Amino acid sequence: MRNPENREFVRLHDRTFRVMIPAERIDEAVTAVAARLNADYAERPVPLFIGVLNGAFMFLSDLMKKLEFDCELSFVKLASYSGTSSTGKVKSLIGLNGSIEGRHVVIVEDIVDTGESIEHMVRELEGLRPASIAVCTLFFKPGSYSRQVPIDYRALEIGNEFIVGYGLDYDQLGRNLKDVYVVTGEGQA
Ligand code: IMP
Ligand code: MG
Numbered sequence: 600m601r602n603p604e605n606r607e608f609v610r611l612h613d614r615t616f617r618v619m620i621p622a623e624r625i626d627e628a629v630t631a632v633a634a635r636l637n638a639d640y641a642e643r644p645v646p647l648f649i650g651v652l653n654g655a656f657m658f659l660s661d662l663m664k665k666l667e668f669d670c671e672l673s674f675v676k677l678a679s680y681s682g683t684s685s686t687g688k689v690k691s692l693i694g695l696n697g698s699i700e701g702r703h704v705v706i707v708e709d710i711v712d713t714g715e716s717i718e719h720m721v722r723e724l725e726g727l728r729p730a731s732i733a734v735c736t737l738f739f740k741p742g743s744y745s746r747q748v749p750i751d752y753r754a755l756e757i758g759n760e761f762i763v764g765y766g767l768d769y770d771q772l773g774r775n776l777k778d779v780y781v782v783t784g785e786g787q788a
Contacts, residue, residue, distance in 0.1 A: 609763075609780055611772040616763055616780035620755065625737075625765055625779060628754040629658065632735065633665035635752060636705070644730075645669045646703040651720065652676045652694070653774065654709030657766035658737040658754075662707065673697075677716060692723045704729045709766050710738040711753075714746030721748050738762065 609616050640646050645668075650659040652674050663672065675694040704724060711717050717734055724732055735752035742759050744750070763769045764776035773780070 606778065608783075609773070609776065611763060611769045614769060615783045616769075616773070617783050618778050619757075619760075619762060619781040620779040622765075622777040625755070626661070629661050629737075630665055632752050632754045633662055636662075636735070637665075637667050640666075640670070640703070640705075641668050643703050645671060646705055647671045647673060647699060647729075648705050648707055649695070649724070650674045650707045651709070651716075654766045654768065655707050655737070657774070658709060659707045662735075675720075677720065690719060692720065695727075698727070699724065700728045702729050703731045703733075705733045705735050705752075708734065708736040710740070710762075711736045711750055712740050712743050714744045714748060714750075717750070718746045718748045737765070738767075 607618050648659065648663065648670055650656065650672070653676075656674075659672070663670070673695060675692055677690045678693050679690050706717070706720055706724070708717055708720075711734070717736070721732055721734065733751040734748065735754075736750060737754045739750055739753040739756050740759055741756055761769070761782045762779050763773035763782075764779040766774050767779070768774045769782070
């Protein structure tokens with residue numbers, strides 16, 4: 600529920616969130632990352648941007664408008680399903696139709712936290728023999744990241760706090776917020 604008089608706080612489910620990064624600051628960070636991509640990819644064969652749903656949709660939409668070279672776009676999702684074997688939960692990559700063999704791929708994520716998801720994604724895509732893989736994330740939590748996969752492009756670095764907005768959700772709510780909010784200590788009101 601939103602109070603149009605007060606953009607500083609939002610309430611989602613049982614939590615209160617406070618504005619942490621206003622839309623203008625996000626836009627500056629997206630512009631800076633786009634400038635790096637423009638420099639790095641201008642001379643390469645047409646790269647393929649692969650957005651990870653759902654969280655990356657807003658970032659990738661704004662990012663692509665700032666890219667000045669020819670590029671292609673695809674979206675994927677890491678879907679959990681219960682395996683039939685004792686391995687239990689398995690995550691599979693869905694949504695890629697068409698070969699990425701020999702292509703320059705840029706994976707676009709909303710946030711890299713521990714790195715478990717992005718590592719899984721990179722391993723899956725490596726098996727499809729692209730020419731190169733780069734990772735571009737809107738948010739990066741350096742204090743939480745514990746994997747070896749290089750995170751090449753990081754628009755904004757944050758602490759270990761939980762954030763929502765600009766594509767990121769708290770139990771599916773908050774993706775439509777244009778600013779990014781951080782959870783406050785307040786629980787049930
Ligand atoms: P990781 O596998 O630990 O790097 O984090 C994977 C996923 O957790 C991200 O793709 C997000 O969906 C979610 N996540 C991690 N931190 C946050 C946060 O602060 N806000 C919203 N979602 C988050
Ligand atoms: Mg995600």
